[in-house]
Amino acid sequence: MNSIITHSPALLIAIPLFAAFITPLLSRIHRRARDGFVLIVLAATELLALLLAQDIYANGIRKYVFGATLPSLTHPGTMSIPVRIIFEIDGLSIFMVLISLTIAFVATVYSSSFFKKEDGLDRYYTLLLLVTVGMVGMELTGDLFNFFVFLEITSIASCALIAFWVDRGESLEAAFKYIVISSIGALFVLMAIGFLYGQYDALNIAALANSIQFTFIDKVALVLLLAALTMKAGIAPMHMWLPDAYGEAPPSVTIAVVAATQASLYGVLRVCFTLYGKGLRLNMAAVGWTLVGLGLLTIFIGVTMALVQRSLTRTIAFAAVGEIGYMVIGAGTALAAGAQNFATVALKGGVFHIFNDVLDIGLLFLVAGAIIYATKERDLNNLGGLAKRMKYTTVFFLIGLLAVAGMPPLNGFASKILIYESTYQLNPIISIIAILSSILLLAIFVKIFYSLFLGPELPHLRDVKEVPKGMLVAMAILATLIIIFGLFPGYVLQTIVDPAVAALSNPTNYINAILGGA
Amino acid sequence: MNPFVPIDTGSGFWNPLIWVIVFIIALLIVYVIRGLGRGDYKKNTGQTKPFLSGNVVENDEQLHVKGGNVYWGFTEAFKGYYNKIKSMHTGDTRDYVLWFLVMMVVFFAVVLGVM
Amino acid sequence: MIYNIPYIAVIILIMVGLYAVVFKRNIIKMVMGITIIESGVNLFLVTLGYRAGGVAPIFTNLPEERQIPGQLVLPIPQALTLTSIVIGVAVLALMLALAIQIYRQYKTLDVTKIRRLKE
Structure with a gap:
């Protein structure tokens, strides 16, 4: 038992990765065998993550050094810096891992009956597991270059999944846009890693965070990392790839891509709070204000654009853009507020909203997928009166729409109230815009609910x-x-x-876990 | 650990338990008020049908307001904004990259100018 | 000065690549642009790894007078570059495969005509 927990950081990557390449083999035997196998693998991984989470909450940060004689041996021989690849898992990492694995599990359950006749399902599950590996890897790793590698694994696998319906031109277009954007972003991340390595001879996040000096080159690296990762997280005005990709991918893929987007947001948090967080928080206030501004822009553009969309999936995708803004203003407020009391509250709201957003938006996309599955339609103008035929789906959509619009007592409200009340103390205008956008979001989904489910039955449905x-x-x-x-x-x-919030606000713990010291 | 622990928001608190209790009380009140209504209407007569300015409705699917038209008034009122924001979403991959570069310049200005 | 030439080349390569991605209309040319940016970044990593007077860290092939490990170069940038090249090939293959499929569906490679998804 103990050794399972000790090695679980490696197993969390290894099990899905191994399963990814077993899957095509199993699908030669039977479709059911393959689906069941993937489900069992993901359930086991999730269980492992839960065990690891429990251990971390009890005993603090856990690290895993690859290639060392002991998983905890960070400094080989006489080396003064950690040169091996180290996985470092704190509260935030395990929080994100739980999100990713939950979503991957739900996506698999969904796809097992969503796809019936499509070709290439063996490869589909391989790619889905690879996306999972990529996300989990990004969140577990304590090594910047490793982060880049997992970022690329995630983008390549999710790009191939977005293009899963190859006979639809729109899916291909969305996938092409996604891969262009994300490969350029990733190259700039690599460039930034090069800058940091050139300065400090280290790739380990903790070692870098310890020795960072805020020189000119460090700032350039921060700019490159921020720009690339916020783009991958879908922050306006770099959000435009996101409605394309979310809207045109198969819905089970979309929720995996939603989780992958949150993994990029994790990258933003890690860079702002840990890598550049040590003792110089006040200097980050400008970045914090920028993030708040961009977050508001994201909310506003996402929500207003969602109102005029005619495609069901694209509307939800724009709403997803808006939701990302809430997490960003949460994180931005925490950076801008510095040591003030409400900084923690804002950060709590932002981090909690990551999980809530994935659940709410995920549920809405799954409902959209169910409607596409049942009616073969995605144009809002051709749908109506589905409530009589699809009772359960209607209820699920109602839950999803209330949650995403932040109606009490559902989860969206719990995190949004934290964000509202803390941003109000930074500047009342922020929370006013955030609340108004939330109301508009409710209006949008009431519209969709009306045009999809209510009204008389349409003849072709x-x-x-x-x-x-x-x-x-x-x-x-x-x-x-x-x-x-x-x-x-x-x-x-x-x-x-x-x-998770404690891990973000105390970067010294993250550093000391690797470098030792008091 | 107490599962019903409220959230502390710094300046207030949020406890769904209280909300649920209030909601149930409100439902009871609604039920009581509903009970005060008249029960002597005639079923399956014109009394229970929707009244549409006295028009006779033949095909009820034509009554459905299509999704694209529900907020027509709102989008019409904000036409200026929507024309601008829609023309921003060109769908051209090169513009997506261009926005990325623009934002990189913005971040440069913020990080190097102020920090 | 001579040591800065690779860095200048890196900047030029990235600029050329970005120019191709932003101003060329043919998606194959955009893909080429991305590959050029990638070459620039790889060149940057390799240049970072250069140390004047250093020796490649191959134990069996060391010159007699060199000291171990004082003059050995830590081969991390080279390892990074190799990984990055491999990833780059995967991305390139994926993008070209998508370009072929897009051509089949849209009958064009002009990026201004591949925009069914807008607004």
Whole structure:
């Protein structure tokens, strides 16, 4: 048991990676064998992550040194800096890993009945597992170059998944835009890593954070990292790839890509709070204000653009853009506020909202997928009166829309109230815009709810049936989590969010875990 | 650990338990008020049908307001904004890269100018 | 001065690549642009790894008079570059495959005509 926990950082990567390449083999045997295998693998990985989480909450940061005689041996021989690849898992990492694995599991449950006749499903599951590996790797690693590698694995695999419906020109277009944007972004990340390595001879995040001097070159590296990672996180005005990719991918892929986007946001947080966070927080205030401004812009553009979309998936995608803005203003407020009291509250709200956003937006995309599956339509103007035919889907959509619009007592409200009340203390205008956008978001989803589910039945939708069980189960998992998070927000906050926030606000712990010292 | 622990927001608190209790009380009140209404309407007559300015409705699917038209008034009122913001979303891959470069310049200005 | 020439080349390569991505309309040319940026970044990493008077860290092939490990070069930048090249090939292959499929669907490679997704 103990050795499982000791090696679990490596296993969290190794198990899905190994399974990814077993899957095509198993699908030669039977479709069911493959689906079941992927499900079991992801469930086991999730279980492992939960065990690791429990250990981290009890015993603090855990590290895993690859290639060393002992997993905890950070400095080989006489070396003064850690040169090996080190996985370093603190509260924030494990929080993000739990998000990614939950979403990957739900996506697999959903795809097992969403896809029936499509070719290439063996490769589909391989890629889905690779996206999972990429996300989890980005979140676990304590090494900047390793971060870049996992970033690229995530983008390549999710790009191939976005283009899964190869016969649709739109999917290909979205995938092409995604890969152009993300490969350019990743190259600038690599450039920044080069700058940092050239200065400090280290790639380890903790070692870099310890010796960072805020020279001119460090600042250039910060700019490159920030620009590339915020673009990958979909912050306006660099959000335009995001509605394309979210809107045109198969919905089970979309929720995996949503989780991958949050992994990039994790990168932004890690860079701002840990890598450049040591003792010089006040200097980051300007960056914080910029993030707040961009966050507001993101919310505003995302929400207003969602109102005029005609495609169901694209509307939800723009709403997803808006939701990202909330996390960014949470993080930005924490940076701009420095040592003031509400900084922690803002950060709590922002970090908690990452999980809530993935659940809410994920549920809405799954419902959109169910509607596409049942009606073969995605144009809002051709849909209506589905409530009579698809009862469960209607209920799930209602839960999702209330949660995403931040209506109490669902989870979206719990994190948004933290953001509202803390940003109000930074500047009242921020929280006013945030609340107004939330109301507009509710208006948008009420519109979609009306045009999709209410009204008389349309003649071409008379023989629509409820979707198969697997899809309903996937939606039910997310809806249950939404309700639990909504009804017990204080408990969730104390259990998983507070350790994540503590990890962000104390970069010295992260550094000392690797470099030793007091 | 107490699962019903409220969230402390710094200047206030949020406890869904209280919200749920208030909601249930409100539902009870609604139920009581509903009970005060009249029960003597005639079922399956014109009394229970929707009234649309006295027009006779033949095909009820034509009644459905299509999704694109629900907020027509809102988008019409903000036409100037929407024309601008829509023309920003060109769908051209090169513009996406261009926005990335623009934002990089903005970050340069912020980080190097102020820090 | 002579040591700065590679860095100047890096800047020129990245600028040329960005020019191709931003101003060329053919998506194959955009893909080429991305590859040129990547070459620039790789060149940057390799240049970082250069140490005047250093020796390649191959133990069996060391000159007699050199000291171990004082004059050995830490081969991390080279390792990074190799990894980056491999990733670059994967991205390149994916982008070209997408270009082929896009051509089949849209009958064009002009990026201004590949914009069904807008607004």
